[in-house]
Amino acid sequence: MPVVLKTFGWSFAVTALGLVLAVLYGGWAAFGIVAILSILEISLSFDNAVVNAGILKKMNAFWQKIFLTIGILIAVFGMRLVFPVLIVAVSAGLGPIEAVDLALNDKDLYQELVTDAHPSIAAFGGMFLLMIFLDFIFEDREIKWLVPLERPLAKLGKVDMLSVCIALAVLLGSALTFAKNAHQHGGGHADKAETVLLSGIAGLITYLVVGGLSGYFENKLEEEEEREHEAEEKARRSGKKVTVGAIGGKAAFFMFLYLEVLDASFSFDGVIGAFAITNDIVLMALGLGVGAMYVRSLTVYLVRQGTLDDYVYLEHGAHYAIGALAVILLITIQYEIPEMVTGLIGVALIGWSFWSSVRRNRALAAAGQTPLPDPAGRKG
Template sequence: MDLLTGALIVVGLVVFETISSIDNAIINADVLATMGQRARRWFLIWGLLFAVFVIRGVLPWLIVWIATPGLGPIEALTATFSEDPRVIAAIEESAPIMLTGGGTFLVFLFLHWLFLEPKHFGLRGERIIIRKGIWFYAVASIVLLVIVWICIQTNPMMAFAAVVGSTGFFIVSGFRTNAEQAEQQLVEGKTSLSDWSKILYLEIIDATFSIDGVIGAFAFTLSVPLILLGNGIGAFVVREVTIRHVDQVKKYPFLKNGAMYSIAFLGMIMLMDGFGFHIPPWVSPIFTISIVVFFLVRSIRYNGMAQVNDPAAAFPDLFSIADEPSPENGLIPDRNDK
């Protein structure tokens, strides 16, 4: 790996980690506002170090180590920089398994957002799809069936990894849904917790939201040090957003769309790589940055139109913005709409 490619990968990781953690930053800011000064300072210093070195450092290292039984703990950390033929062969053998499991997780994550989650409509067709949200389970099942069938022809362990990826998605999704409901109760004052309990809650929230970034990082590289560097810098950016810029970030309605379409793209890249289509390392960072910039520009354009007149003039039948989801604005399906 040359220096330019490595730098491009790190930049792509920083952008992806930042954009995929926007929801996490908003939740952190809302909960921190209910805490005392000492607890806030403790979380923003020590909580961040835990998030960077434990979640974004140890987790990818564990994934590589567990998926590659032939490597020791140090070899798993430095594998992609090693010239040892045994280490290279072990990584090449285990890479399709890791990529298939991670790709399945990311594709399921995107489909869940596309079919079921409230959103600002950023592309044509999203409004129609969310009105047919019940189809998520059928589509996800068919996608898993196809992935497993393809994997069985090549390596049964890849098929098992795909099932692990889908199972991991549903487990993480359940934790995340429960955490978001708990966050709403905390902000509204319906639940009474000590500041230290809130810190523990925020660490759990960060862990569940960080899994997206950690798994997506493998679409960029299998190098644990590069993942730690890119995701670590991204985590510091998210901290800055949490402290100073969360209100500004909320003004860009389509950043979440950029994150989710990036996740979809990276999931497909991982699956294609796992199936033997060797994707150049520059593809993931270039396309991730391009997708994020595309939706950032759409957000800026939307905000500009909103200041002068009805933004629907610029985006007819494309976007729906509302504080609360309802069948009328299309953010949740109408049960009578068939």
């Protein structure tokens, strides 16, 4: 219980504050809307927490605190409050003040403008998440979950730039099919192929730049740690002191940046789905903000409890859920898919991977072996 309170204490406090503000703002009806939005955000973002935990566990205590403080401010105020207004400002060619005025005083028109911007949002987020999934399944990992599927995919992954080629092919297909029949708010259709292509390419470039920098500095950090370890061994023999390199700060910064972009991509479906429940920007920010706090706390809990090391297939299940979410986002360019379906698919995949991990641990225990996780998640 103390561990739960320590990890989720701020989430409980923000929940109470958010619900009180909702009642003061719009009565008990607003209370119900904020509660529903919070549950929606948590159900849609559980896979986000699992993936975040896999990255966060590599960061030191300082950057984990940054993730929980500055990171949550970006997640709540940036993605759940500023982002919906920014969508309208860009898509409608309005200034920031005009967009805020529209969000507060003409909620119906505001919702229509956000709906019109959905194809570009879905393309950007869909491509970013699709690249995460493809890079995961094409990597040769020592621990495999769905072996008949993952083993041949790992062999295919040896082909250079395969994930990028597949992602571009999927984007082109989406632009030529879903985008050409995307619904306008007026009931008609519009050819949004160009918009979807540009947004999708922007999502792909964002992934390559941020993910590439994060991976580069992470590798540099590992190399630096190896050199420091060797230097420390020599220092012990000679009595000299060793100066710790500063490369860790750069690595942690770009990993933090990667986490924030990842969170942004995950939040797209939650923000858009929230409009099915309310078009009140204040209630939306309160509900999604409370949900975002729980996702952050759950991420830290998974890291501190070593859950990913104990249940080695959880990360696999989360990445399959990411792949499903990427496909769903691209489909929603033309078709509406209930948020409940999206959330249940993610929960089902993670639940399946958790149960598979439990069965693996039991089998190893019965055979007298200790489950040995692969912390790096990869071979070598």
